[in-house]
Amino acid sequence: MSLVAPVIVHKISGEGLIESPDLLAVEEPLEIRLGFGPVADRQQRPVSVTMRTPGHDEELAMGFLFTEGIIQKPTDIVSCRHCVQDAHKEGNVLRVELHPDVVIDWSRLERNTFTSSSCGLCGKATIDAVMALTPGPIAGNFSVDPAILHALPERVRQTQRAFAYTGGIHAAALFDASGTLLIVREDIGRHNALDKLIGAAFWQNWLPMSEFGIFLSGRIGVELVQKSWRAGVPMLAAVGAPSSLAVQMAKEAHMTLAGFVRDSRFNLYCEPVRILSQISHE
Structure with missing residues (x-):
């Protein structure tokens, strides 16, 4: 499936109008289904539908299931493939077969009950819910020079x-x-792009990712800090701004958080010690 779709647009410039071909990012639903249970009594259950850009769907599913605490290691997965019996959905259904020994805590899949800005819970409750899925504050010696972020x-x-x-x-x-890019994933959704990246690292046994940082092309919402913390990432940097709860959660995680990383500048919100050189104060 293509990442882009062709379209004809009417371009207006001043009083002029021309028709021109253009390309749009593809947005399609992906339903993730789990196969689970003992060999003699296998069951299937849909667990999530997300709007995503097709591509790296298996990594998206694995990243989602890991950051939600459903799977812990690659051997928890027996197989991960698109459902051929749902061919009329054009590859938009993915079934993940779990090892028979995997015990599922279904309450953990209620992902938006504590990450939605309208859920009514306080920041402390949100952070407590995430901390229950993590091994605690992030440690390690990862650090970078400011020039790397620039x-x-x-x-x-x-x-x-x-x-x-x-x-x-x-x-x-x-x-x-050193600033070397090891994995880059794209998606129309910020959280999907991060799930794809974490899923790719998960499958390569790179977790916890204590020797790496993650860079995001948009703003930093609390759910992105949550996923990065779960993956053990010590540094999260982004082109855009973080939310107040994202900063609060990053502080609890001892994660370095850098926002507005663009035009040779950035803001540090917590754990600045991981930025190596001295930066003059103005």
Whole structure:
């Protein structure tokens, strides 16, 4: 399935009008189903429907299931593939077969009950719910020079094939202390792009990702800090701004949080010790 779709647009400039071909980011639903239970009594249950850009669907599913605490290691998964019996849905149904020994806590799949801004829970309740899924505050010696962060937006942009055509798609990138990009994933949804990245790292046995940072092409919502904390990421940087609850959660996680990373500047909201060189105060 393509990441982009062709369209004819009417372009207006001043008083002039021309018809022109253009490309849009594809948005399609993905239903994730789980196969679970003992060998003699296998069951199937849909667990999530998300609007995503097709591609790396298996990584999206694995990242989602890991960050929600349903799976812990690659061997928890027997298989992960699109459902052929639902061919009329054109590859938009993915079934993940879990090992018979995996015990599912279904309450953990109620992902938006504590991440929605309208859920009515306080920030403390939100953070407590996430902390129950993590091993605690993030430790480790990962650090980078400010120049590495300054260079990330352009480095990531150069890898964004779908963004180059559409201008309407998000990216999540995994980088090391030298600024090398190890994984880049794109999706129309910010959380989907991050799930794809975490799913790819999960399948390669790179978790916890204590020796890496993640760069995001948009703003930092609390759910993105939640997923990064679950994956053990010590540094989260983004082109956009963080929310107040995202900063609060990052502080609890001892995660370095950098926002407005663009135009050779950025703001640090917590754990600045992971930025190596001295930065002059103005």
